[in-house]
Structures are given as structure tokens and as C-alpha cells.
Amino acid sequence: xxxxxxxxxxxxxxxxxxxxxxxxxxxxxxxxxxxxxxxxxxxxxxxxxxxxxxxxxxxxxxxxxxxxxxxxxxxxxxxxxxxxxxxxxxxxxxxxxxxxxxxxxxxxxxxxxxxxxxxxxxxxxxxxxxxxxxxxxxxxxxxxxxxxxxxxxxxxxxxxxxxxxxxxxxxxxxxxxxxxxxxxxxxxxxxxxxxxxxxxxxxxxxxxxxxxxxxxxxxxxxxxxxxxxxxxxxxxxxxxxxxxxxxxxxxxxxxxxxxxxxxxxxxxxxxxxxxxxxxxxxxxxxxxxxxxxxxxxxxxxxxxxxxxxxxxxxxxxxxxxxxxxxxxxxxxxxxxxxxxxxxxxxxxxxxxxxxxxxxxxxxxxxxxxxxxxxxxxxxxxxxxxxxxxxxxxxxxxxxxxxxxxxxxxxxxxx
Numbered sequence: 001x002x003x004x005x006x007x008x009x010x011x012x013x014x015x016x017x018x019x020x021x022x023x024x025x026x027x028x029x030x031x032x033x034x035x036x037x038x039x040x041x042x043x044x045x046x047x048x049x050x051x052x053x054x055x056x057x058x059x060x061x062x063x064x065x066x067x068x069x070x071x072x073x074x075x076x077x078x079x080x081x082x083x084x085x086x087x088x089x090x091x092x093x094x095x096x097x098x099x100x101x102x103x104x105x106x107x108x109x110x111x112x113x114x115x116x117x118x119x120x121x122x123x124x125x126x127x128x129x130x131x132x133x134x135x136x137x138x139x140x141x142x143x144x145x146x147x148x149x150x151x152x153x154x155x156x157x158x159x160x161x162x163x164x165x166x167x168x169x170x171x172x173x174x175x176x177x178x179x180x181x182x183x184x185x186x187x188x189x190x191x192x193x194x195x196x197x198x199x200x201x202x203x204x205x206x207x208x209x210x211x212x213x214x215x216x217x218x219x220x221x222x223x224x225x226x227x228x229x230x231x232x233x234x235x236x237x238x239x240x241x242x243x244x245x246x247x248x249x250x251x252x253x254x255x256x257x258x259x260x261x262x263x264x265x266x267x268x269x270x271x272x273x274x275x276x277x278x279x280x281x282x283x284x285x286x287x288x289x290x291x292x293x294x295x296x297x298x299x300x301x302x303x304x305x306x307x308x309x310x311x312x313x314x315x316x317x318x319x320x321x322x323x324x325x326x327x328x329x330x331x332x333x334x335x336x337x338x339x340x341x342x343x344x345x346x347x348x349x350x351x352x353x354x355x356x357x358x359x360x361x362x363x364x365x366x367x368x369x370x371x372x373x374x375x376x377x378x379x380x381x382x383x384x385x386x387x388x389x390x391x392x393x394x395x396x397x398x399x400x401x402x403x404x405x406x407x408x409x410x411x412x413x414x
Contacts, residue, residue, distance in 0.1 A: 001025065001330065004139055004154040006127040007161035008035055011302030011319030013108035015160060017055055018327035020116050027152065028112070029125035031161065033144055035109055037102025040187045041216040041229025043068065043313035046087055047403040048320040050094040060107050065099030066199050066215050074204040075370045077377045078264035082366050082390045092408055098201060098214045127166040130157055130298060137297040155336055157298045165304035171295060180241035181284040181309065186232045186255050188276035194226040195267045206371035207361055208235040209258055211269055230272055233284065234258060241283055250281045284309055289352035294344045296337055301326060306351035312362040314354055314401050321402065322347050353400055363397040366390055
């Protein structure tokens with residue numbers, strides 16, 4: 001069997017490593033001419049880090065990223081709503097890692113080149129189209145170096161080429177536009193003094209004004225400092241989906257004003273914003289769940305299949321889980337078409353549920369409830385939201401996304 005993957009992001013590279021581990025021939029084609037460590041921070045929840053640890057990457061991840069100890073939610077006054085341990089601190093067998101997205105991607109790329117062979121990973125190859133002939137799929141790519149087109153034959157084509165997926169667009173050329181929430185995100189990293197225990201993630205505010213913060217550098221933590229990944233989020237008036245670059249640099253004055261008073265005894269958010277060297281702007285978008293991902297020998301994975309709001313730390317995690325299930329299906333069933341349908345039957349409804357739940361704020365519902373019920377703050381959160389309700393919201397989302405302890409503990413070792 002030969003599998004061609006369009007996209008060398010986290011999902012595509014992870015799938016490549018997993019298929020290679022199963023003895024399946026893999027080629028990865030990436031549209032950009034040079035794969036660089038772009039982006040800011042991401043979280044790898046225990047169900048996702050388990051899969052990467054099983055690939056032998058735990059030591060690399062632990063050297064680069066922070067092993068997250070705690071997640072805490074606060075209102076816009078810095079009053080604590082809910083706090084829970086995470087990863088091994090919560091009793092999981094696997095850690096939760098907070099890491100720079102670019103460092104994770106480069107780690108996966110290095111391992112893929114080492115294990116698959118550098119000649120199996122091609123940059124500057126943009127997907128154009130495919131056709132299916134008998135028991136093969138023939139994909140057409142454009143070589144951006146010389147502007148030529150060429151064809152690649154394989155048994156399976158996987159579109160793992162992100163939220164702007166060319167494979168998805170080929171399957172669904174109309175009626176599949178991004179769905180804009182009316183909120184914008186501003187993302188950056190700041191070198192600063194550690195807050196809390198130096199390994200904690202927090203979110204503050206509510207759905208129309210939110211600040212997310214977590215450290216992502218283990219090497220700096222060991223030096224007593226912190227590289228803080230942060231996200232500021234605001235609802236924008238007369239919000240329309242920007243037609244320009246979704247990853248553009250902006251001045252802090254565009255969004256910093258509403259956060260000017262967010263100075264608390266354990267963190268100074270205006271100072272964190274001000275110390276960032278570069279800030280990138282993104283619209284908060286997803287797409288409606290598709291009726292199907294799989295067309296005979298072609299399927300989708302990760303953000304190409306189920307772009308979702310970055311709520312609950314599940315975007316990259318679900319791509320990694322897609323990769324595990326798809327690799328297992330392809331390696332265990334000689335009927336490729338059946339294997340791809342089995343993958344879709346398992347993963348499409350699960351991820352569709354997360355997309356829809358994230359539109360309802362996912363586990364961050366606790367902040368919205370606090371804002372709605374106590375907009376001027378509170379003395380005791382138990383008087384606003386009973387602890388049983390807070391626990392239920394947290395557990396419900398973990399079960400939906402597949403990282404409650406029972407699900408992670410019951411996961412099959414690869």
C-alpha cells in the first residue's frame with residue numbers, strides 16, 4: 001500500500017510517522033516552499049500526547065515544552081471560578097504538554113525525515129486535483145519551484161492540508177465557506193517572569209472578552225524565566241470575516257485598550273501584552289461539519305476535515321487522534337475503501353460534536369456562566385455556580401473530546 005499525504009503540518013507528519021511504523025509506504029507533499037517553525041503555542045492533552053509518546057517522542061517534547069500542571073478559569077476581575085490539575089498532576093499516565101507549535105512541527109518533521117527518509121517529504125508541492133482510476137488515485141500537484149505540474153499515483157490520498165485545505169475545496173468547491181464567530185484573536189509570545197507555579201494555564205473573562213495564557217518553554221522555566229504564549233480575544237463591532245491575510249501582524253493598540261485594567265496581584269496582563277515583540281491577528285472561524293470526508297480512496301484529516309474554534313485545546317489533539325485511528329484502520333483491513341469508511345464512521349461524528357460544542361464555549365462555559373450570573377463579580381463562586389455544575393461541565397467536555405481518564409486509560413497501546 002502507498003499513501004500520499006497532502007500537508008506537512010502536525011496532522012500530516014503524525015500520520016506519516018504512524019503509517020511508517022505500520023510498514024506502509026508514505027509520501028508527504030507540502031505546498032509551502034520551505035517548512036518553517038511558524039505559529040505560537042498549542043496544548044497537547046493527555047490523549048494526544050499519549051500517541052506521540054508511543055511514537056517515542058516523549059523525551060523530545062519534555063525537553064522543549066512545559067508539562068502543564070494546572071488549568072484555572074477566572075472572571076474579568078481576576079476572581080477564580082474553577083481550577084483543576086492537568087496531565088500527570090491529575091493522575092493521568094501521560095502528560096499534558098504546552099509547547100510552541102513550530103517546535104512541535106519541526107520535531108515531527110525531523111523524525112519523519114529520519115524514519116521515512118528525506119526523499120519522502122516534498123516541499124513546494126501544491127495539491128491541484130485528483131482522479132480515481134480502478135484501484136488507484138492519481139493526484140496532480142504543482143511544483144512551485146518551476147511552475148510545472150506532475151502526477152503521483154497511490155492507493156490512498158489524505159488531505160491534511162489545514163483549514164484552507166485544497167483537497168477539501170476540490171471535494172466541496174461551493175457552499176463550504178468559513179463560519180465567522182464575530183470575534184477576533186490576537187496571539188503572541190512574551191518573555192516574562194513566571195506566574196503561579198510556572199507550569200499553569202489560565203483563562204480569564206468571558207466569550208466576548210477573553211485572555212488565555214500559558215508558558216511553553218521548559219528551558220526558560222529551568223532558568224527561572226518564562227516564555228508565555230497568550231491569546232487576547234474580543235468581539236468586534238459589525239464583525240465581518242477579513243478578506244486579507246489571516247495571520248497578519250498588527251499593532252497592540254488595535255486590541256489592548258479593553259484589557260488595560262486587568263492587573264492582578266499574580267499577573268499584569270497589560271504588561272504581558274506590551275512586552276510582546278510581534279502580535280498576529282486571526283479571525284475566530286470554523287466550518288460546518290461535512291456530511292462525509294471519504295470518497296472511495298480519498299479522505300480528510302485534521303483541520304481539513306473538521307476546523308474548529310481553538311477552545312478546549314483540541315485542534316491539534318483531534319488531528320493526532322485522526323491519524324492514529326486512520327493508521328490503525330489502514331493497517332488492519334486490506335480493503336482500503338472499507339478502512340477509510342470505518343475511519344470516517346468513527347471520527348466524523350466525534351469531531352462534529354466537538355465543533356458544535358466549541359461554538360457553545362466548550363469547557364469555557366464556566367466563564368460565560370460567571371459573567372451572566374455575576375457580571376459585577378462575586379464573593380464566593382459556589383453562590384454563583386454550584387461546584388457540581390462546574391465539575392459536570394469539565395467532565396462532559398473531556399468525555400466528548402476523549403480525554404477523560406477512563407478513555408485515555410482504556411486506549412489501545414500502539
